[in-house]
Amino acid sequence: MTQRKVPGPPLVATRRIVILGLPPVDALDVIGPAEVFTMANRLRGTASPPYVLELLASGADVHLASESGIALRAHRTLEQERRGSRPIDTLIVASGFNPEQSLDRTAINWIRTRSRSVRRICSICVGAFALADAGLLDGRRATTHWGMAKRLAELYPAVQVDANPIWVKDGNVYTSAGISAGIDLALALVADDLGNETALEIAKNLVLFLRRPGGQAQFSVSLRAQQGLGSRLEELRAWISEHLHVDLTVEVLADRLSTSVRTLIRMFERELDTTPAKYVEEVRLEAVCRALELGGRSLEEIGRRCGYRSVDVLRKAFVRRLGISPREYSQRFATGARADADAAGGVSVRPGTVAPAALRAASRRPHRGG
Known part of the structure; x- marks a missing residue:
């Protein structure tokens, strides 16, 4: 070495x-x-x-x-x-x-x-x-x-x-x-x-994938959702992750699973202890964080790819769920990065920097590990 x-x-x-x-x-x-x-x-x-x-x-x-x-x-x-x-x-x-x-x-x-x-x-x-x-x-x-x-x-x-x-x-x-x-x-x-x-x-x-700041969640939304593997939601979760840019209302998701809205809501609550809408938002915000980690895109482009109609909608989701704005998030967590607002008030993160997926999500299923 x-x-x-x-x-x-x-x-x-x-x-x-x-x-x-x-x-x-x-x-x-x-x-x-x-x-x-x-x-x-x-x-x-x-x-x-x-x-x-x-x-x-x-x-x-x-x-x-x-x-x-x-x-x-x-x-x-x-x-x-x-x-x-x-x-x-x-x-x-x-x-x-x-x-x-x-x-x-x-x-x-x-x-x-x-x-x-x-x-x-x-x-x-x-x-x-x-x-x-x-x-x-x-x-x-x-x-x-x-x-x-x-x-x-x-x-x-x-x-x-x-x-x-x-x-x-x-x-x-x-x-x-x-x-x-x-x-x-x-x-x-x-x-x-x-x-x-x-x-x-x-x-x-030490061959670590990345150095995680303190604000990062103990595990990601994707890891939390893996407790549902083997259920009917498994295929739907994969589809959601691949189609964040489209309209993901509960009606769209229920139709995708060929079930009723009421049944879909019960499935999410029983298997993932959340609602379809909250799950979609968590996955979208985690995708935004991953995009910030990679860098090279404006917040406007990141928001569009992740299903947000505007930078303002994305900014409000950030503040509501993470307690800080996208700019503050980038300044606080993007190691060595310079967060610059573009004309639309977006955030540009230099490629190669790291930002955490600090979503406020926690599983109740016992799991030994960090």
């Missing part, structure tokens, strides 16, 4: 990144972020690396049990860290998928105490339960693996739980969704420290 050294901001003192494992951890929640910081050190290629990474085990010894049965060896125990406390720049908390079994009181109290002196404190996946138990998420917006979001909200009603995004930043507290989202969060931390170019180079070396 060829690694290109990436210039970054002026060097600062090496930052100490500490990952605290609450056993049994999900191994990827630890290894994923760790590889990001390790790759950052390799790419900078300096005598003074930007990060020193340490893994702490909250148990009695350095052997850290994982849910997969693959043992991890920590650099030190939490007790050893407490006796020789050194400054921590970023504290990251990881646990297993049954977090209530991992809420060791000594660890929780230590997290609460150290949170007052660290620059950033983060959780990977259901490690958010530890931050919440320490009171660090009270009054804050936070996320976790979507399959555990309801439980987090039930146990800690003071937390503003959002099951949709892959990671959330509220002040100096970061929480991420399941499994692979920890890598995205670590990339965002590196981008803050060393610049976006370094984070993108790390993503390329």
